[in-house]
Amino acid sequence: KIMEQWWKKSVVYQIYVRSFQDSNHDGIGDINGITSRLDYLEKLGVDVLWLTPIYESPNDDNGYDISDYRNILDEYGTMEDFDRLLLEAHQRGIKIVMDLVFNHTSDKHKWFIESQSSKDNPYRDYYIWKDPKDGDVPSNWTSCFQGSAWQYDEATQQYYLHLFSKKQPDLNWQNPKVREECFDIMNYWVDKGVDGFRLDVINLISKDEDKYYTDSDIKGHQVCANGPHIHDYLQEMNQQVLSRKPLLTVGETPAVTIEDGIKFAPLDGRELSMIFQFEMMNVDGAEVNKWTDQRFELLDLKRIMTRWQVGLYQKAWNSLFWNNHDQPRCVSRFGDVSTPFYHEKSAKMLAICLHMMQGTPYIYQGEELGMTNVPFESLEDYRDIESFNSYKQLVEIEKTVKHEDMLRYLRKSSRDNARTPMQWDETIHAGFSDQEPWIMVNPNYLTLNASAQLSDPNSIFYTYQKLIQLRKDYDIITDGKYQLIMEDDPHIYAYKRISDHQELIIYCNFSSQELDYDCSYIHDDAKILISNYDDCAHKLRAYESLVFIQNI
Ligand code: TEU
Ligand code: CA
Numbered sequence: 001k002i003m004e005q006w007w008k009k010s011v012v013y014q015i016y017v018r019s020f021q022d023s024n025h026d027g028i029g030d031i032n033g034i035t036s037r038l039d040y041l042e043k044l045g046v047d048v049l050w051l052t053p054i055y056e057s058p059n060d061d062n063g064y065d066i067s068d069y070r071n072i073l074d075e076y077g078t079m080e081d082f083d084r085l086l087l088e089a090h091q092r093g094i095k096i097v098m099d100l101v102f103n104h105t106s107d108k109h110k111w112f113i114e115s116q117s118s119k120d121n122p123y124r125d126y127y128i129w130k131d132p133k134d135g136d137v138p139s140n141w142t143s144c145f146q147g148s149a150w151q152y153d154e155a156t157q158q159y160y161l162h163l164f165s166k167k168q169p170d171l172n173w174q175n176p177k178v179r180e181e182c183f184d185i186m187n188y189w190v191d192k193g194v195d196g197f198r199l200d201v202i203n204l205i206s207k208d209e210d211k212y213y214t215d216s217d218i219k220g221h222q223v224c225a226n227g228p229h230i231h232d233y234l235q236e237m238n239q240q241v242l243s244r245k246p247l248l249t250v251g252e253t254p255a256v257t258i259e260d261g262i263k264f265a266p267l268d269g270r271e272l273s274m275i276f277q278f279e280m281m282n283v284d285g286a287e288v289n290k291w292t293d294q295r296f297e298l299l300d301l302k303r304i305m306t307r308w309q310v311g312l313y314q315k316a317w318n319s320l321f322w323n324n325h326d327q328p329r330c331v332s333r334f335g336d337v338s339t340p341f342y343h344e345k346s347a348k349m350l351a352i353c354l355h356m357m358q359g360t361p362y363i364y365q366g367e368e369l370g371m372t373n374v375p376f377e378s379l380e381d382y383r384d385i386e387s388f389n390s391y392k393q394l395v396e397i398e399k400t401v402k403h404e405d406m407l408r409y410l411r412k413s414s415r416d417n418a419r420t421p422m423q424w425d426e427t428i429h430a431g432f433s434d435q436e437p438w439i440m441v442n443p444n445y446l447t448l449n450a451s452a453q454l455s456d457p458n459s460i461f462y463t464y465q466k467l468i469q470l471r472k473d474y475d476i477i478t479d480g481k482y483q484l485i486m487e488d489d490p491h492i493y494a495y496k497r498i499s500d501h502q503e504l505i506i507y508c509n510f511s512s513q514e515l516d517y518d519c520s521y522i523h524d525d526a527k528i529l530i531s532n533y534d535d536c537a538h539k540l541r542a543y544e545s546l547v548f549i550q551n552i
Pocket of ligand 1 (some may be wrong): 254386
């Protein structure tokens, strides 16, 4: 029996806990900070909060290195604080989704400490240990954060695998005990009353036993994507945990095809509720090398988005997003921040373009205000391990990139662009904290902040609020069939959503030029459902976005 798929009509809001709201004057966001901002989130109208990891962690990768899955990191508060947040969110009809990282743990997790202690320790097989090959690494696989994916351990003279930092050793999911432990952890949180899970790089958990000693041209985490037993493991997870109640499960799945996606998130509920895939995040070269000046081409974006919209239709469920805590800010990347006017129009245009598609939209904190990339000046302004390691590798070790160029690439693509504090108001540190925050505040907070936008009925915030409401009011946004129109236009992204009696026609101008557009699709009785200008003209103006609704 297919359980109620409530997430199809939901909008998720991602909270980067460290940067959302500090409540106890240490410059670090925390759980009570989130609770204190629930009114704001309720006003925006989001249905679900995804919290980035709040468990005990040495923070080598800001919580994506977990050392205890059943305890809250001190900096973030206590379990009582979490219980209160869950209760107060539920009282407002807001659900909470936890971020679980099961591909790897922290090297400070007790399993790894045991595992590392000797070859015959019962926990040895919880991780992936391999003998050297000719006195060297088993294979040339690289870690996602630069350098080899293999780390040598002097004491036991073997290498362990880490697809991310060396403080994030990969778990061995082939070991049934590992799977049991992970499912127990999930059940612990389900028993607490959480509403679902975001599963970090979940499609990397099944490694191919035969490949460990085989060199590869692609990055280590891509070699391990969608391995031989991945669907067995997820179906087992489904039986052990997910079938207990209608939970939202979103699998973060880099390097998946549409065919893979259909297996991970089929509508019959056999595995996960939806996937979070990144193909459109590679339009500016990110997959090959994110450290470039390359900008995206709209035609590529349209082609990729369209393939997923069409490919999953009535087969599987996708998520919709322009950015998250690992990506630069979308208005800087896909919009235009060169003038305040373009900033506002393009931020709204991006929102409309995405929220009219099929799938569950994800809003990353501050996106609803049009928060932008950050004018970081020097390396010292950064906090992210990926940024530091990449600088070190490319500028200092390989010497293939010059210092000045790397600083420019970091300003464009560093994950820290998304991680600066939420801009609440124009007071000191943007109202995030009264102490120096753990990472700098974007200086544009004086004009770009929540308080200013809440008092301006024309702000980006209210466009998001309206889009969230429209999804609740119009089933066609959830169910309608997608069809690309004006296919070859390099500046306009236009598409239809079609149901039995109605259709939506969406036009988005991704340029600052005034452009002709094909209005032959619009009937006389069509109405404007939402737009980012006050009226409607014969041309599409700079970053204009127009949505028509009509009966058919
Ligand atoms: O990200 C995994 C992932 O898909 C990477 O390719 C990601 O794009 C990375 O940030 C490179 O820029 C997840 C988390 O979202 C990320 O924050 C963690 O650092 C990573 O897993 C390891 O847990
Ligand atoms: Ca704090």
